[in-house]
Amino acid sequence: MSGTRSPSPRAPATEALIVAHGQPSEPEPAEAGIAALARRVQAVWPGGRVRGATLAMPGSLDTALAKAAHPPLVYPLFMSDGWFTASELSRRIAGRAAAILPPLGLDPALPGLAAGEVARSCAERGWRAEATVLIVAAHGSGRSLNAARAARRFADGIGSALRLGGIRVGFVEEPPGIAEAARDAGPRAICLPFFAAGGGHVAGDVPAALDDAGFRGLRAPPIGSHPAIPALIAQRLGQRAGTDTPGPERYAPASACASGWAGSFSPSMTSK
Structure with missing residues (x-):
C-alpha cells in the first residue's frame, strides 16, 4: 500500500x-x-x-x-x-x-491614500502642506444628499490625516460649483477629482471649471486611478x-511608491 x-x-x-x-x-x-x-x-x-x-x-x-x-x-x-x-x-x-x-x-482607506500623495506632491515641490489649498472636485447630485456627503467625508478624512492650508469641495451638479471652490486658491493649490475614473466629467467639466476660475495650481488624476x-x-x-x-x-507598484501617484500632477494636466 x-x-x-x-x-x-x-x-x-x-x-x-x-x-x-x-x-x-x-x-x-x-x-x-x-x-x-x-x-x-x-x-x-x-x-x-x-x-x-x-x-x-x-x-x-x-x-x-x-x-x-x-x-x-x-x-x-x-x-x-x-x-x-x-x-x-x-x-x-x-x-x-x-x-x-x-x-x-x-472605503475608509481612501482618504489616507489621497493624503499621502498630496503630502508627497507638496514635498516634491518644496511646498508646506499647511500652506497648500486642496480642492476636492466631485460629482454631487441635485436629487440626493449622498453624493455630496461622501465627498465631504472624503475631504474631512484627508484633513484629519494631513494638516493643510484649507480644503474646499466643489461639485459638477450642485452648489458650490468647482469654479467657485477653486477661485482665488492661489498657485500653491491642488485639485483632486473625487471620481472613480477619468471620463466626461474628469476630462471635460472639471478642467473647464478650473479654467473658468483661473486656477493656477496642480491638477491631479482622479483618486480612482491611484x-x-x-x-x-x-x-x-x-x-x-x-x-x-x-x-x-x-x-x-514600486514606481508609484518611489515617485508617487502625485508625481503625475501637472499644472496643465487633465485626467483621462
Whole structure:
C-alpha cells in the first residue's frame, strides 16, 4: 500500500464582479477600462475570479453574471451609496449576487491614500502642506444628499490625516460649483477629482471649471486611478470572502511608491 496521499481538492475560486456606471453616449472605452481593472484586481487576488461590467453597456452586466459559476461578490466602482448603488444596481442584479459590497468612495482607506500623495506632491515641490489649498472636485447630485456627503467625508478624512492650508469641495451638479471652490486658491493649490475614473466629467467639466476660475495650481488624476486601488479592491473582496489578501501597501507598484501617484500632477494636466 502506498503512503502517498492524493492532494486535497482546491477550493473553488470566489467569483467577483466589479460594476461601474460607464458612459452611455460612448460605452466601449469604459467597458474596456473596467475589464482592465478587473484583470489588475485578479492579479493580486489569487483566491478569486474577477470580471468587470458597466451599466451603460447593453447586456454587459447580464453577461458577466451569467459567466459566474456561482453568485459573485459585487463591488460597486461608485463614489457614493446613491441611487445607482442603492436601487438600480440591486434591481438589475435581482438576487443573482452573493453580496453587494460598499462602494469605492466610502472605503475608509481612501482618504489616507489621497493624503499621502498630496503630502508627497507638496514635498516634491518644496511646498508646506499647511500652506497648500486642496480642492476636492466631485460629482454631487441635485436629487440626493449622498453624493455630496461622501465627498465631504472624503475631504474631512484627508484633513484629519494631513494638516493643510484649507480644503474646499466643489461639485459638477450642485452648489458650490468647482469654479467657485477653486477661485482665488492661489498657485500653491491642488485639485483632486473625487471620481472613480477619468471620463466626461474628469476630462471635460472639471478642467473647464478650473479654467473658468483661473486656477493656477496642480491638477491631479482622479483618486480612482491611484495605483493602489486594485489591491484595495482585492483586499475588500478577500475580507468578505474570508481569504487572506494583503492590502494596497504591498501591491502598489514600486514606481508609484518611489515617485508617487502625485508625481503625475501637472499644472496643465487633465485626467483621462
